Amino acid sequence: MRGKIITISSGKGGVGKTTVTANLGLGLALLGQRVICMDADIGLRNLDVMLGLENRIVYDIINVVEGRCTLPQALVRDKRLRTLRLLPAAQTRDKSAITEADMDRIAHQAAEIADYVIIDSPAGIEHGFRYAVKPADLVLIVTNPEVAAVRDADRVIGLLEADGHVPARLIINRLKPALVRRNEMLDANSVVDLLAIGLIGIVPEDVGILAAGNRGRPVVLDEKSVAGQVFRNIARRLQGEDVPFLPLKAPSFLKRLFGAY
């Protein structure tokens, strides 16, 4: 049985697609699943640094498309979790180097040797978005609780609906519980209500995510991190488990005083 292909998309840039891809990839690998993360952002390669695998890349997805190497040759194996592999984007090419048919073929080929293929979509709704969602069995839409990000997410949902019937779920990223409590930020309920789409995770703003990006060690690997717990829970929900949502507490006064909040 071939694995499931999940595309992480958002419309708007900078909402945390790559962070989500890296953490869910590792989260599923932690559950013993064979995972291939594909960086579909040709020309703006990021997933490799998020995962801390940038030094071990030999080939990239365009080399596979052009037949210079096989798909397994291009995959970079994670040393921490050996069931996770990365198919890097090409950094010195652009999105026109790959077609929807290429992406579809490579993603399905990857799904033959993995339980999950997770595709990190480029921002925007043009060619890069279209080829990234083409092979998807499920699209996870990442948004932030902000007007512009929610608007773009709605546009993506509209395009997916117009384009066929690939199921989609929502991840709300960078929610600040303290601001929600003071009614200064959209809460998860309003965002879900506005977008009319099923929710699969709410990730609180977490300074640990910045540090994780610096080190190339995603928070999902940190057992003490709340954001890490959220990603581990989303991974379990993807596996079909019914996991209750975590209560989102605002950091305590002392933590706010001494921390970065």
Added chain:
Amino acid sequence: MRLLDWFRGRRSSGKEVAEQRLRLVLAHDRANISPGMLEILKDELIKVISRHLDVDPEKVEVKLTRDQHETRLVADIPLRPITRSRG
């Protein structure tokens, strides 16, 4: 009261503003009609209906509303007080 609200952090509900703006923006995005187009539509509606009824153009309201999956064009067109002229 104001002071109490301030202490409770209720001074500005950024959440409500964001929600209202999003509701409007999404309704226009989904229906693919800009607020300016809606104004033009409103003027044309007034013109057409005025041919048959005594419309009060100042009070006409035409807007898009949206809940879950349904977007609706809602027109509220008050008529000027009618002097009954039967027969």
